Amino acid sequence: MRDLKRLNGAVVKCERCPRLATYIRKVGREKVRRFENDDYWARPLPSWGDPGARLLIVGLAPAAHGGNRTGRMFTGDGSGDWLAKAMHGAGFASIPTSRAIDDGLVLHDAYITAAVRCAPPDNKPLPLEIASCSQYLSAEIAILKNVRVVLALGRIAFGAYCRVAGLKGLAFGHGIMHEIPGKVLLASYHPSRQNTNTGRLTWEMWAEIFRTARAVL
Structure with missing residues (x-):
């Protein structure tokens, strides 16, 4: 627990990527009309969840007006609600919504992180x-000793995890599962609006991913 707090403290202060640091501050100043009265977090986002988690969820990056606004990954946007609802249905979350950092959402046996900790322009780091x-994902892998299932949301997150874990030649595709040393790596499409609104990722496909993760555990 102490190691994770120390790591998250370093993440929040990180300014290794000038383009991203400039962008998230700009978004926090200029905002959008529907959130014009909100105080934006506008800093790199820490990971969060159960330190003893057996399920590690790796996303792409915070959303400009989701996590970058609320201060918590997958919070305050449509992707966050899809994630919370599916996790709640599989017993990994206390409530089926993720709206604000103080909304009472608690993760059970799950930890959420991302390949990139700052919201990138056009969602493209x-x-x-x-x-x-x-470096932050690599450190988390070393700290989270109980992880048995890694769920990578999207091709970029999948690739980022494979690189830091030293895995080569693994195919990405929705629902593909790989046996890796001491764990299972499960791939999914990201629950972005681009995927969910077009039907590339349906609710049943998404819910099945979490049923699979639960069954493996």
């Missing part, structure tokens, strides 16, 4: 930014 942020 640069390769150098992903590589720069990988």
Whole structure:
């Protein structure tokens, strides 16, 4: 627990990627009309969840007006609600919504992190930014000793985890599961609006991912 707090403290202070640091502050100043009265977090986001988790969820990056606004990953946007609802249904979350950092959502046996800790312009981090942020994911993997299932949300998150874990040649595709040393790596499409609104990721496909994770555990 202490190691995770120390690591998250370093994340929040990180300014290794000037483009991202500039962008998240700009978003926090200019805001959007629907959140014009909100105080934006506008800093790198710490990971969060159960320190004893057996399920590690790796996302892409915070959303500009979701996590970058609320101060918690997958919180305050549609992706956060999809994640919370599915996790609640599988017994990993206390409530089925993720709206604010003080909404009472508690994760059970699950920990949420991301390949990149700052919201990137157009949701597209640069390769150098992903590589720069990988030190934090690598440190988390070492600290979270109980993890047995890693769920990577999207191709970028999948690739980022494989790189820091030293895994090569693994195929990405929704629902694909790989046996890796001491763990299972499960791939999923990201619950972005681009995927959910177009039907590329349906609710049943999404819920099944968490049923699979629960069954493996």
